[in-house]
Amino acid sequence: MSNPLSDILNPKSVALIGASRNPTSFSYTYLSIMKNYGYEGNIHPINPRAETILDLKCHSSILDVPDQIDLAIVVTARQIAGASVEECVEKGVKGIMLLTGGFAELDDEGKAAQEEFVRQAKERGIRVIGPNTLGFFSAPAKFDGLLSGYIREGGIGLVGQSGNLTRSLAFPGVKRGLGFRYIIGLGNQADVQFHEIVRFLREDDGVNAIGLHIEGINDGRKFLDEVAETTKFKPVVVMKTGRTQEGARVISSHTASLAGQDEVYEAAFKQCGALRVESAIEFSSLLLALSHGKLPKGNRVGVLSEGGGDCALTADACALNGLDLPTFSASHQERLREIVPEIGQVTNPVDLAMWEKIPEVAEIMLEGDEIDGLIVVGGFAGWDFLNPNVAPEVEASAEKMSALIAKTDKPVLIYTYYSYADSKSFDTLRKNRVPLFVDHHDAVNTMAGLARYARYRAAKTERRFDGATATHPNVSGNRTEPLLEHQANQLLETAGLPFPAYRLVATARAAINAADEIGYPVALKIISEDVLHKSDIGCVKLRLSTPEAVAKAFDEVIANARAFKHNARINGVLVSKMDENDGVEVIIGGMNDPTFGPTLMFGLGGIYVEVMRDVSFRVCPITQDDADQMIRELDGFPLLTGVRGGKPVHLESLRAALLNVSAFLLENPRIAQLDLNPIKVHERGLSVLDARIIQYAD
Secondary structure, three states: OOOOOHHHHOOOEEEEEOOOOOOOOHHHHHHHHHHHOOOOOEEEEEOOOOOEEOOEEOEOOHHHOOOOOOEEEEOOOHHHHHHHHHHHHHHOOOEEEEOOOOOOOOOHHHHHHHHHHHHHHHHOOOEEEOOOOOOEEEOOOOEEEOOOOOOOEEEEEEEEOOHHHHHHHHHHHHHHOOOEEEEEEOOOOOOOOHHHHHHHHHHOOOOOEEEEEEOOOOOHHHHHHHHHHHOOOOOEEEEEOOOOHHHHHHHHHHOOOOOOOHHHHHHHHHHOOOEEOOOHHHHHHHHHHHOOOOOOOOOEEEEEEOOHHHHHHHHHHHHHOOOEOOOOOHHHHHHHHOOOOOOOEOOOOEEOOOOOOHHHHHHHHHOOOOOOEEEEEEOOOOHHHOOHHHHHHHHHHHHHHHHHHHHOOOOEEEEEOOOOOOOHHHHHHHHOOOOEOOOHHHHHHHHHHHHHHHHHHHHOOOOOOHHHOOOOOOOOOOOEEEOOHHHHHHHHHOOOOOOOOEEEEOOHHHHHHHHHHHOOOEEEEEEEOOOOOOHHHOOEEEEEOOHHHHHHHHHHHHHHHHHHOOOOOEEEEEEEEOOOOOOEEEEEEEEEEOOOEEEEEEEEOOHHHHOOOOEEEEEOOOOHHHHHHHHHOOOOOHHHHOOOOOOOOOHHHHHHHHHHHHHHHHHOOOEEEEEEEEEEEOOOOEEEOOEEEEEEOO
16 A cells, blocks of 8 residues: 555564553553554564563664664653654654644643654654654554553454544444444644545545444644545545533643634535534444444335334434335235234334244345345344243354345344343354444444435545635734725625615715616615724614615714714715615625634524524535525524525525535635625525625635
8 A cells, every 4th residue: 555654554673662661551551552452563562671571572762672662662661752752863763653632632742742743753754643643553564552552353443532432432342343444543734634545545445334433623624625535435434522612621621722613613524425423422333334334225114023112212213313114015025924923013123923934034134126225123042041942043043144145135123132242143243243232222323324425425425625716814813904895885796696676875976876777676785994883873774765865874873973983984884785686684694614714604593593593504516406405594584485485596596695605715825814794595596685795804
């Protein structure tokens, strides 16, 4: 593999700087697990006060090691970690992994030290993983540098930032049958970033599914590019912590990561095809199913159980997750009735009313093209716990189900409430990589995730994020300034955004002339860099229908501006044609997100955005499908289609406006914030009634 990280993540030689002879110490345990797991490369403990540790020859310094070092692992205290890194740089190692914490995640002194040793390493072409990480596991190298000792090998690549959380995601999964090719802790991401690891895992043919635990991303657009390229043929599951303000506060004190707005992260993951989950159970369940490589062709699901209650509960969960339960055709039902007794049900869900013959019924359900996947729930493969005499039949049933799942191209997910216990039957299922789930909802949620990823794959959407925009400023620490409204209007008009006719005037007479020209009724607004919230202080006048009303309003907005600030700089008064169309007010906004750069927001206006937060986000650039989804995923979408006698609005104009604003944000990287609020959209089109742009100062 040509990826430059390969030598580090599959090292042939390792130095452990800070190795200890104390059997109760962290570094001794770490070295013991690394050695005992089966690593076949050379291990060089670094300890100036020991000759050997665990029968391995020690060196006083990494500079004394005669061999080339692929990976130097630093476990020394923060106070001397910097000196250890300097020796690694002098030695010319290929990579450095700092398990040591107390750097940028702790204080400014630690941040400065972290930046300095990363700078030194980069000057020599040396990559750094961490600091503040528990390490990594590499199945190809037989290398357990994660302080575990019992990871099952398989096809999953797992990447996380919190060491303990990475282990809590990985190790319980091993019991459920998850197998890992790599488990990588990034810690502070001082050098090696998420997008680089995603690319590395994508290029490894032994990885068939990728799981990411994210606290924050340092280069959002590169991350989106790499994930979008990966999800074309490999699934990516994401668990993002720091969703709430409190969670984000804890994260920023725990790592040196950026925790951006959760709504933007949600949109970004959706756009690049990543499957976001909320819990560790969902995370491991979806990876378990995806690692088997079978996706449903649609969202039609069959449900099979030996009990009606299990069928009903699972059917409800399917409906809530957007999965259809089609009724089987008459011929299919006839086939099923050959096995299912009269007291059972054969329509779908199928209630077998007995535990015997579940594999045989499952095989009939999977035949043909009536369902895209199967969920089995109940007591499958566990009835011998109630009656040990039926153990041979139960074990045979597990063998039959394993064979059926191996040969079908449809996903088959099983929840059995006996799987918490050990038995020969469950050993058989796990050995044959049959996915078992925690409960009914867990199995259904997982099937819904498989269907969601299958739809994304089928759409074959091509995306580029990093190459789609000029370099955008770092939003933190940059001074901003607002554009005057007429300047914002003029700039947005060049992007294809429609405004009612308007004129900037300096006198009451000019205001009357403008109103006569553009047509009554009109609105008047003060234009002043010192008056931003115009309507609050009487500097906006609406529905003016006569020259006399215009003249009076002109004098009033000037006077109110002076009353607000006697020396206010007044650039004039904007005379605008009132939009008299019946329609719905919406908002389109934009911002330069600290993680993902130019980002688009859409929502209904008024209370819907201010109180109910009925809005949607996307990272720019957006596609036509993105625009349509932004519109339709609002809770208030029915208002746009016409309710209670209202007329449907012109959705094509709304889609065009979203696409135009997306392109506008990318072409104008100086823009920090943009608000088009309100926009009135009606049955013939739309018009922007108010625009505000804040840009980065020169």
